[in-house]
Amino acid sequence: xxxxxxxxxxxxxxxxxxxxxxxxxxxxxxxxxxxxxxxxxxxxxxxxxxxxxxxxxxxxxxxxxxxxxxxxxxxxxxxxxxxxxxxxxxxxxxxxxxxxxxxxxxxxxxxxxxxxxxxxxxx
Amino acid sequence: xxxxxxxxxxxxxxxxxxxxxxxxxxxxxxxxxxxxxxxxxxxxxxxxxxxxxxxxxxxxxxxxxxxxxxxxxxxxxxxxxxxxxxxxxxxxxxxxxxxxxxxxxxxxxxxxxxxxxxxxxxxxxxxxxxxxxxxxxxxxxxxxxxxxxxxxxxxxxxxxxxxxxxxxxxxxxxxxxxxxxxxxxxxxxxxxxxxxxxxxxxxxxxxxxxxxxxxxxxxxxxxxxxxxxxxxxxxxxxxxxxxxxxxxxxxxxxxxxxxxxxxxxxxxxxxxxxxxxxxxxxxxxxxxxxxxxxxxxxxxxxxxxxxxxxxxxxxxxxxxxxxxxxxxxxxxxxxxxxxxxxxxxxxxxxxxxxxxxxxxxxxxxxxxxxxxxxxxxxxxxxxxxxxxxxxxxxxxxxxxxxxxxxxxxxxxxxxxxxxxxxxxxxxxxxxxxxxxxxxxxxxxxxxxxxxxxxxxxxxxxxxxxx
Numbered sequence: 001x002x003x004x005x006x007x008x009x010x011x012x013x014x015x016x017x018x019x020x021x022x023x024x025x026x027x028x029x030x031x032x033x034x035x036x037x038x039x040x041x042x043x044x045x046x047x048x049x050x051x052x053x054x055x056x057x058x059x060x061x062x063x064x065x066x067x068x069x070x071x072x073x074x075x076x077x078x079x080x081x082x083x084x085x086x087x088x089x090x091x092x093x094x095x096x097x098x099x100x101x102x103x104x105x106x107x108x109x110x111x112x113x114x115x116x117x118x119x120x121x122x123x
Numbered sequence: 124x125x126x127x128x129x130x131x132x133x134x135x136x137x138x139x140x141x142x143x144x145x146x147x148x149x150x151x152x153x154x155x156x157x158x159x160x161x162x163x164x165x166x167x168x169x170x171x172x173x174x175x176x177x178x179x180x181x182x183x184x185x186x187x188x189x190x191x192x193x194x195x196x197x198x199x200x201x202x203x204x205x206x207x208x209x210x211x212x213x214x215x216x217x218x219x220x221x222x223x224x225x226x227x228x229x230x231x232x233x234x235x236x237x238x239x240x241x242x243x244x245x246x247x248x249x250x251x252x253x254x255x256x257x258x259x260x261x262x263x264x265x266x267x268x269x270x271x272x273x274x275x276x277x278x279x280x281x282x283x284x285x286x287x288x289x290x291x292x293x294x295x296x297x298x299x300x301x302x303x304x305x306x307x308x309x310x311x312x313x314x315x316x317x318x319x320x321x322x323x324x325x326x327x328x329x330x331x332x333x334x335x336x337x338x339x340x341x342x343x344x345x346x347x348x349x350x351x352x353x354x355x356x357x358x359x360x361x362x363x364x365x366x367x368x369x370x371x372x373x374x375x376x377x378x379x380x381x382x383x384x385x386x387x388x389x390x391x392x393x394x395x396x397x398x399x400x401x402x403x404x405x406x407x408x409x410x411x412x413x414x415x416x417x418x419x420x421x422x423x424x425x426x427x428x429x430x431x432x433x434x435x436x437x438x439x440x441x442x443x444x445x446x447x448x449x450x451x452x453x454x455x456x457x458x459x460x461x462x463x464x465x466x467x468x469x470x471x472x473x474x475x476x477x478x479x480x481x482x483x484x485x486x487x488x489x490x491x492x493x494x495x496x497x498x499x500x501x502x503x504x505x506x507x508x509x510x511x512x513x514x515x516x517x518x519x520x521x522x523x524x525x526x527x528x529x530x531x532x533x534x535x536x537x538x539x540x541x542x543x544x545x546x547x548x549x550x551x552x553x554x555x556x557x558x559x560x561x562x563x564x565x566x567x568x569x570x571x572x573x574x575x576x577x578x579x580x581x582x583x584x585x586x587x588x589x
């Protein structure tokens with residue numbers, strides 16, 4: 001059985017590395033993107049089973065990425081938002097644009113792992 | 124050409140230094156006379172050397188006559204410094220070296236040697252050039268060395284950062300346990316870089332919570348890094364003190380509470396503010412106890428941070444009435460604000476008591492509290508104090524009657540609408556309008572009696588855009 005492919009779009013190197021190691025340890029194939037532009041390039045060229053994205057990144061922010069995936073690409077790719085922005089409007093906007101889940105930083109790695117498993121299993 | 128000139132100037136400065144020390148020109152006239160001869164010929168220099176004099180201690184004759192006389196008995200400075208070396212010999216030696224230089228520069232060199240022996244100003248400039256060039260060399264050397272050192276330190280820092288992050292990630296992902304990680308990080312070489320390790324631990328703590336947070340704190344305390352943070356709080360620079368306070372507050376070592384409490388009244392504003400903000404972090408059981416011991420100002424920034432920390436973490440709050448009698452006006456104002464925000468209506472009497480204090484801000488906050496907490500008992504006091512209040516507080520009193528006013532307050536509001544300034548009249552109209560049907564009717568009657576002067580106010584109030 002091929003392992004699920006996850007794209008992690010996060011500009012904070014420390015968080016990105018930790019998430020990647022954690023998910024790889026759980027058997028996922030993880031691709032990293034350091035900014036929004038790179039994330040969109042990966043999304044257009046490759047197939048993924050889950051996108052984990054931050055909201056505030058260089059070049060293209062997370063809201064635009066979600067909007068592009070849902071409207072332009074018309075994809076039902078599961079999207080998990082991982083952001084320090086905890087304001088209600090920001091969270092609601094992410095869900096309205098099509099995000100499937102939202103986690104606020106600081107976050108628990110165990111919780112992330114469970115949410116990833118749940119989202120992938122539900123698709 | 125420029126390099127040749129610089130090299131020559133350098134050499135010329137060195138030679139002139141010795142020449143100047145050996146033979147200083149005392150009489151400008153004599154220098155002029157020497158200069159008027161052809162300087163390019165060696166013979167003229169020989170003659171000038173014979174005529175040159177040194178400044179010597181005054182003899183009796185010179186004291187009476189007011190002239191300086193050559194004193195050849197003690198010898199020149201160079202001769203005293205280097206016995207056996209005379210200025211004449213030195214000059215001849217310098218002139219002999221003219222063959223080392225190419226033809227175009229040779230005459231220039233000879234001229235410079237000649238001038239150096241006769242012009243004190245030139246001597247001064249030579250010394251200056253020498254000093255500047257020496258300084259240039261020293262500075263260049265220092266810059267070069269420091270650049271090398273900085274590059275080395277930067278690379279080393281990057282390497283260590285990668286190592287620390289990898290080690291901590293292994294700990295968080297349970298590749299290693301806390302004891303093994305402590306062992307790895309206890310290497311003597313790494314001990315010099317524990318400040319970097321603490322910075323990385325803080326970054327991890329900001330990004331992760333749950334098990335990761337617990338492991339980071341365990342590691343921090345297991346390696347006794349609290350001592351380093353504690354020592355930082357006594358640093359000369361305030362930014363290091365703040366760093367130490369911040370680290371201790373987030374990592375919760377044993378002595379954080381005591382240390383932070385000792386800084387709550389620090390004379391430095393920033394250290395004090397940081398301590399005040401960090402206190403609730405370390406004393407979750409009694410986060411506001413520090414208000415009782417505050418003697419220095421309690422800044423608005425600290426107040427805001429503490430409020431948001433309490434709100435976000437949903438921490439239990441005490442009754443703030445116990446600080447309403449504090450000697451610190453900031454503490455009193457903060458307490459009134461907190462009573463308002465946390466809707467502690469049981470302190471109505473004390474709040475109403477604050478409507479008559481001398482401090483304007485305290486009165487203002489108390490007026491706002493009366494409205495927010497619906498303190499109907501405050502109406503009489505508010506009406507009584509209205510005329511003696513500042514414009515800002517009068518506006519607030521008028522606004523508050525929207526929450527606590529009723530039909531019995533219409534006459535009071537009518538006086539405001541009829542007699543006061545435009546902002547007050549507008550607010551009075553608004554209060555009357557939102558007092559119910561009776562209020563609206565009364566407002567219309569007043570407007571008619573004033574020949575529709577209030578119509579623009581009423582239109583403004585009714586406009587949905589406002």
